[in-house]
Amino acid sequence: MTESFVQFTREDLAAIAPETALAVAGCVILLLEAFAPKLRRWFASIALLGVAASLYFLAHAPFGASFGGRLETSTLTLLVGLFLGGCAALAILVAKPYLERSGEEKGEFYALLLWGHLGVSLMTRGLDLLIIFIGLETLSLAFYVLAAFFRGVEASSEAGLKYFLTGAFGSAFTIYGVALLFGASGSSRLEALTRPGLAQSPAVAFGLLLLLVGFGFKMSLAPFHAWAPDVYQGMPTPAVLYLSVAPKGASLLVLYRVFSAVFSSGMPDRFRTAIAALAILSMTLGNVVALAQRDIKRLLAYSGIAHMGYVTIALAVFGREALAAVIIYFFAYLVSNAGAFAAVSALYRDETKAHPLALLAGEGRRARFASAVLALCFFSLAGIPATAGFIGKFFVFKAALEQGLYALALIGIANSLVSIGYYLKVVYVLYMREPVDAQGPPPLAPADGLALALCAIGIVALGIFPTDLMQVARRAAEVLPLAGP
Amino acid sequence: MSDFVREHLLSVLVFLPTAGAAVLLLFPRTLEREAKIFGLAIAAAVAFLSLPLWWRFDVLQKGFQFREQVPWIPPLGISYSLGLDGISLVLVLLTTILTPIALLFSLSHVEKEVRGFSIAFLVLETGMLGSLVALDLALFYVFWEVMLVPMYFIIGIWGGARRIYAAMKFFLFTMAGSLLMFLAILYIAIRHHSATGAWSFAFEDLYRLSFSGRIETLLFVAFALAFAIKVPVFPLHTWLPDAHTEAPTAGSIILAGVLLKLGVYGYLRFALPLFPEAAMRYAPWLGILGIIGVIYGALVAYPQPDMKRLVAYSSVSHLGLVVMGIGAFTTMSLQGSILQMVNHGLSTGALFLLVGVLYERRHTREIDAYGGIAGIVPVTTALFLIATLSSIGLPGLNGFVGEFLILIGAWASPHRGWAIAAATGVILSAVYMLTLVMRVFWNPLKNDENKKLTDIRPSELVAAGLLIVLMLWIGTRPNDVLDRIRTSVESLQETVSTKRLALAEKGSARP
Numbered sequence: 001m002t003e004s005f006v007q008f009t010r011e012d013l014a015a016i017a018p019e020t021a022l023a024v025a026g027c028v029i030l031l032l033e034a035f036a037p038k039l040r041r042w043f044a045s046i047a048l049l050g051v052a053a054s055l056y057f058l059a060h061a062p063f064g065a066s067f068g069g070r071l072e073t074s075t076l077t078l079l080v081g082l083f084l085g086g087c088a089a090l091a092i093l094v095a096k097p098y099l100e101r102s103g104e105e106k107g108e109f110y111a112l113l114l115w116g117h118l119g120v121s122l123m124t125r126g127l128d129l130l131i132i133f134i135g136l137e138t139l140s141l142a143f144y145v146l147a148a149f150f151r152g153v154e155a156s157s158e159a160g161l162k163y164f165l166t167g168a169f170g171s172a173f174t175i176y177g178v179a180l181l182f183g184a185s186g187s188s189r190l191e192a193l194t195r196p197g198l199a200q201s202p203a204v205a206f207g208l209l210l211l212l213v214g215f216g217f218k219m220s221l222a223p224f225h226a227w228a229p230d231v232y233q234g235m236p237t238p239a240v241l242y243l244s245v246a247p248k249g250a251s252l253l254v255l256y257r258v259f260s261a262v263f264s265s266g267m268p269d270r271f272r273t274a275i276a277a278l279a280i281l282s283m284t285l286g287n288v289v290a291l292a293q294r295d296i297k298r299l300l301a302y303s304g305i306a307h308m309g310y311v312t313i314a315l316a317v318f319g320r321e322a323l324a325a326v327i328i329y330f331f332a333y334l335v336s337n338a339g340a341f342a343a344v345s346a347l348y349r350d351e352t353k354a355h356p357l358a359l360l361a362g363e364g365r366r367a368r369f370a371s372a373v374l375a376l377c378f379f380s381l382a383g384i385p386a387t388a389g390f391i392g393k394f395f396v397f398k399a400a401l402e403q404g405l406y407a408l409a410l411i412g413i414a415n416s417l418v419s420i421g422y423y424l425k426v427v428y429v430l431y432m433r434e435p436v437d438a439q440g441p442p443p444l445a446p447a448d449g450l451a452l453a454l455c456a457i458g459i460v461a462l463g464i465f466p467t468d469l470m471q472v473a474r475r476a477a478e479v480l481p482l483a484g485p
Numbered sequence: 486m487s488d489f490v491r492e493h494l495l496s497v498l499v500f501l502p503t504a505g506a507a508v509l510l511l512f513p514r515t516l517e518r519e520a521k522i523f524g525l526a527i528a529a530a531v532a533f534l535s536l537p538l539w540w541r542f543d544v545l546q547k548g549f550q551f552r553e554q555v556p557w558i559p560p561l562g563i564s565y566s567l568g569l570d571g572i573s574l575v576l577v578l579l580t581t582i583l584t585p586i587a588l589l590f591s592l593s594h595v596e597k598e599v600r601g602f603s604i605a606f607l608v609l610e611t612g613m614l615g616s617l618v619a620l621d622l623a624l625f626y627v628f629w630e631v632m633l634v635p636m637y638f639i640i641g642i643w644g645g646a647r648r649i650y651a652a653m654k655f656f657l658f659t660m661a662g663s664l665l666m667f668l669a670i671l672y673i674a675i676r677h678h679s680a681t682g683a684w685s686f687a688f689e690d691l692y693r694l695s696f697s698g699r700i701e702t703l704l705f706v707a708f709a710l711a712f713a714i715k716v717p718v719f720p721l722h723t724w725l726p727d728a729h730t731e732a733p734t735a736g737s738i739i740l741a742g743v744l745l746k747l748g749v750y751g752y753l754r755f756a757l758p759l760f761p762e763a764a765m766r767y768a769p770w771l772g773i774l775g776i777i778g779v780i781y782g783a784l785v786a787y788p789q790p791d792m793k794r795l796v797a798y799s800s801v802s803h804l805g806l807v808v809m810g811i812g813a814f815t816t817m818s819l820q821g822s823i824l825q826m827v828n829h830g831l832s833t834g835a836l837f838l839l840v841g842v843l844y845e846r847r848h849t850r851e852i853d854a855y856g857g858i859a860g861i862v863p864v865t866t867a868l869f870l871i872a873t874l875s876s877i878g879l880p881g882l883n884g885f886v887g888e889f890l891i892l893i894g895a896w897a898s899p900h901r902g903w904a905i906a907a908a909t910g911v912i913l914s915a916v917y918m919l920t921l922v923m924r925v926f927w928n929p930l931k932n933d934e935n936k937k938l939t940d941i942r943p944s945e946l947v948a949a950g951l952l953i954v955l956m957l958w959i960g961t962r963p964n965d966v967l968d969r970i971r972t973s974v975e976s977l978q979e980t981v982s983t984k985r986l987a988l989a990e991k992g993s994a995r996p
Binding site: 365379384385386390394397398401402409410413414416417420421424427428431432466467470471474 | 638
């Protein structure tokens with residue numbers, strides 16, 4: 001191996017510019033924090049600018065693989081970059097009023113968020129297992145700190161520690177899997193995994209299973225989900241907004257990437273069975289346990305576990321159409337889930353305390369806009385037609401039926417019914433109960449309002465006119481060497 | 486402008502209510518009465534605009550009229566495709582007429598969250614009309630499910646004491662059925678794609694497919710279950726008494742008047758032509774479940790202490806008769822069933838409305854709390870009596886025509902016994918309904934509070950009066966309606982029999 005990381009061309013620099021922009025924006029915010037703390041109120045804008053610049057550079061990066069075939073720029077990474085950038089932008093929009101209210105508006109929040117975002121972005125673009133792993137670790141380190149952001153609050157420290165311990169555990173699985181794949185193929189590049197005959201190697205099979213576990217942790221896929229409810233509860237809501245959407249989508253994309261490299265001629269049945277089992281377990285456990293939750297953030301954590309189960313069906317299906325379904329699903333999940341967390345952030349006054357459902361009682365009549373968006377997001381998460389969530393489920397179940405996975409689709413549908421129980425419970429609390437909290441929610445901040453409006457528009461627009469996204473997602477899915485449909 | 490409305494009449498009818506709801510969202514919260522009147526005005530405008538359908542409808546033409554078709558999700562062959570035949574025509578008009586009546590009644594009775602109330606009803610109307618005219622299965626499913634959300638809010642926010650339980654039960658029951666139907670729709674579309682290479686969710690494309698026995702049965706069951714829960718067919722009816730009893734009066738009118746019919750409509754429009762073989766194999770079951778519904782509903786209605794619950798169980802009974810008429814599958818019984826759906830919408834709508842009139846004054850639905858009020862509220866009494874007589878099928882009123890057609894239709898079918906069994910239900914309905922009238926309006930006046938009852942208000946009178954006029958009209962000139970249904974019923978039967986014939990030939994050709 002003579003090629004090295006140290007030598008790179010102008011094209012390589014252009015290709016990495018999106019990540020560079022994020023890193024620089026984070027550094028600028030930290031420096032300003034240290035030397036010009038009066039500029040604090042501009043931090044959110046700088047962070048947003050960083051995300052926008054990153055997207056701009058991504059759109060202008062030369063297509064193809066750079067850094068000697070280690071970093072991809074393609075329709076796929078462009079579309080995924082849009083998804084991730086949208087998620088980061090929403091998180092920043094929500095973070096601004098959230099941090100102001102909690103009196104903790106510090107530059108490091110934005111800096112860590114941007115660096116975490118950088119890691120996720122690298123994960124989705126990496127064509128080398130080490131790049132992917134570095135991305136994963138960058139994300140994890142940033143969010144370990146974000147989880148413990150409220151230093152003085154016990155729940156937040158607990159969240160930080162829990163996320164760190166389970167995250168380190170998950171990373172260990174991942175790196176062991178990477179090592180096995182490296183050992184079997186002789187290279188950390190994904191390309192090397194396409195060599196014929198590797199698919200039958202036990203080392204590769206074991207390595208893939210370990211990756212499934214490692215990224216399963218990040219996706220909060222049952223049975224690797226146990227961290228999610230506690231971490232969601234203790235972590236600042238805007239950080240949860242990001243963590244609950246972007247890294248999950250990126251993890252599933254990575255799995256798709258690695259699996260498609262190894263199984264270019266189709267996924268073996270034992271893998272399909274294993275993945276289907278994870279999907280079923282995740283859907284069922286998430287939905288059933290969510291029914292018993294009394295805290296909205298924990299409820300959303302379990303709802304997220306269930307949703308990762310639904311979308312993992314599309315990994316079990318494994319095909320071009322199914323990858324398109326994954327992309328559509330995650331866009332739908334972005335607007336619905338990010339909208340829900342934005343509403344949670346806007347509806348609760350005490351940021352550092354628990355978020356009991358009971359406090360939402362009667363808010364439908366007081367905080368009309370935030371409540372209406374929360375209800376809309378929940379109808380979307382429940383998969384009611386004319387919302388984005390329905391479109392996501394539509395494509396996933398369609399892919400499953402096309403592949404002949406009838407039982408999986410049926411179990412998914414049964415789970416959708418169960419999920420209605422807890423989604424409607426929140427709508428009921430919002431609209432059909434009398435207020436209990438005398439103080440009521442804080443007044444709606446403009447940034448919150450904007451984030452909520454964007455999500456609501458996204459839910460309705462995607463729910464009624466999914467054609468464009470569908471066509472782009474199909475084109476993006478052609479990037480990976482998958483069999484059609 | 487008027488040309489646009491003429492050419493896109495169905496679209497205008499379907500989306501005008503939602504447009505009105507969007508405008509209402511912009512209303513300041515203080516304009517409560519204005520919000521009510523605006524909602525009513527929109528619903529009335531929809532009713533007015535729907536009247537030309539009645540005249541412009543070509544009685545003799547087979548197939549769908551007032552067609553509109555625009556691609557919606559082209560890569561999947563999903564299109565925004567609307568059309569109307571005789572069966573949907575009468576139900577569309579029933580919907581457009583009952584919605585303003587329900588809102589007119591609410592004008593003086595809904596105090597809480599007035600704006601939201603109007604919005605919910607308008608969105609609901611879009612869902613109902615959309616389901617009735619959609620000819621693309623994906624589009625149909627969207628409208629079908631969208632209906633649930635406003636109804637959930639209507640029961641849950643403006644309903645009675647146990648409204649939360651009732652709203653949740655309503656939502657979960659209906660959703661359970663429709664989710665299975667959703668998978669079945671996807672499966673059929675995928676089969677169409679693999680058979681022809683083209684994606685389509687259009688009813689007219691999908692119904693050309695034929696399925697092997699077991700798969701057809703499974704698909705049929707998925708569809709039939711969704712519709713049977715909505716109707717509801719015994720034993721899936723348990724959500725109905727709760728939902729009807731707890732819903733506000735206007736909600737009960739729409740639930741009983743329109744929502745239940747959509748189950749029957751869906752069965753006729755989709756389940757029968759898509760899966761004729763399975764449908765005919767299970768038709769006897771349908772008939773028998775219908776008869777059980779007729780008798781069970783009547784027997785359970787009789788001892789109910791709550792007026793609304795009694796009327797709700799009478800719906801189970803009446804819809805059982807409708808279902809039996811469809812199971813019998815003769816031209817006459819089918820026509821009777823469709824007419825009877827309209828009749829039930831009018832008579833039960835009127836009964837719920839008049840129960841609402843009493844409830845708003847006394848705040849109780851207990852039958853025992855009333856008695857002997859005929860002299861105090863003579864107009865209400867008269868109207869209630871007419872609605873009752875219509876409901877139990879007195880000749881000269883609408884109910885008679887429908888029941889008579891169903892019964893002689895069933896008599897002419899191979900299942901002669903059904904007619905006899907169902908006729909007992911008709912007799913029982915006279916027993917429980919007349920007992921209700923006697924206990925509420927006649928009997929001695931014991932309760933002093935009832936002496937202060939005031940008679941019906943003008944707005945309520947107009948709402949109820951409209952329904953009574955329609956009852957009289959259908960009762961005396963039933964052919965106006967029947968003519969419009971006949972061709973569609975005949976072509977439905979023809980579709981089913983030709984498809985079965987083709988299937989049989991294919992089956993015998995196969996070794």
